[in-house]
Structure formats: structure tokens, C-alpha cells
Amino acid sequence: xxxxxxxxxxxxxxxxxxxxxxxxxxxxxxxxxxxxxxxxxxxxxxxxxxxxxxxxxxxxxxxxxxxxxxxxxxxxxxxxxxxxxxxxxxxxxxxxxxxxxxxxxxxxxxxxxxxxxxxxxxxxxxxxxxxxxxxxxxxxxxxxxxxxxxxxxxxxxxxxxxxxxx
Numbered sequence: 028x029x030x031x032x033x034x035x036x037x038x039x040x041x042x043x044x045x046x047x048x049x050x051x052x053x054x055x056x057x058x059x060x061x062x063x064x065x066x067x068x069x070x071x072x073x074x075x076x077x078x079x080x081x082x083x084x085x086x087x088x089x090x091x092x093x094x095x096x097x098x099x100x101x102x103x104x105x106x107x108x109x110x111x112x113x114x115x116x117x118x119x120x121x122x123x124x125x126x127x128x129x130x131x132x133x134x135x136x137x138x139x140x141x142x143x144x145x146x147x148x149x150x151x152x153x154x155x156x157x158x159x160x161x162x163x164x165x166x167x168x169x170x171x172x173x174x175x176x177x178x179x180x181x182x183x184x185x186x187x188x189x190x191x192x193x
Contacts, residue, residue, distance in 0.1 A: 031083040031153035053077040073163030083153040088145035094168040100157040105149030112142040144191035
């Protein structure tokens with residue numbers, strides 16, 4: 028197994044605002060006009076986008092929300108836990124990894140409008156995954172609420188909010 032630095036360099040990954048590293052690998056040349064999208068989108072969007080995302084141990088993907096469904100695909104490294112708080116305030120987890128015998132998923136979807144963040148399960152490892160959004164991702168559709176705001180709204184999830192916010 029390669030280490031995180033190998034993949035960061037080999038795939039030319041850059042820092043992501045939520046934590047970890049990423050690189051957009053696909054953006055559809057075709058787009059959907061704003062008037063044909065749900066009201067939550069403020070402009071035209073590509074049909075679809077895809078990224079590589081690498082999360083090293085010791086870092087986390089901070090809780091954030093996007094306006095799209097986002098499909099996650101496992102590639103390499105340790106299993107990754109995706110922590111989800113849905114619009115009703117219910118907390119759940121998805122374990123993304125290759126050990127399907129232990130209940131890990133090779134692919135999973137986080138529904139539009141959910142808060143979600145991620146952490147690597149194995150100390151001294153990393154998780155290399157891919158994320159695909161449809162319609163295509165745009166940073167105008169990205170929201171990363173602060174710790175205080177999330178604690179006020181979801182006090183029942185204090186432990187995980189403190190772990191996955193800055």
C-alpha cells in the first residue's frame with residue numbers, strides 16, 4: 028500500500044477547504060440551465076462533476092453541506108467513516124471501505140442537504156476516495172457552518188460536532 032504523500036503527489040492533489048486534499052477530475056461539458064434546476068441552485072450547473080479526495084489520519088473533513096446528492100467511491104487506504112446529520116437532526120454513519128464482509132461499502136451516497144464530514148478509521152493511514160455530484164458541484168453550493176452554530180442547532184451531537192469542526 029502506498030502512503031498518503033505518494034497519492035497527494037502522484038494525483039496532484041491540493042488542499043480542500045473542508046480538510047484533506049482533492050482534485051477535480053471531471054466536469055461535464057454540458058450544463059443544465061438554472062430554470063430547469065430546483066430553486067436551491069443559483070445558476071446553471073454542469074450535468075456532473077467528480078473529484079479525488081484524500082484524507083490522511085490526523086485530519087478530518089469538517090461538517091459541511093452541499094445542495095447535491097454526492098456519491099462516494101472507495102479506492103485505497105483505510106476505511107473512512109462518513110458522519111451524517113440529516114435535515115431532521117438525525118445522526119448516522121456510513122463506513123466506506125473495501126471490507127464488505129465487515130459491512131463496509133465500496134460506494135455510498137450522502138443525500139443533498141445533509142451535513143456531513145469524515146474521519147479515517149485506521150491510525151497512521153489515509154483514505155483515498157472519489158466523490159461524484161449531480162448536478163455538478165459548484166463552490167456556491169458549499170456551506171461549512173461553524174462549531175457554535177452547529178452546537179446550538181444540534182446539542183444532542185456535541186461530541187461529533189466538536190470532533191469535526193474547527
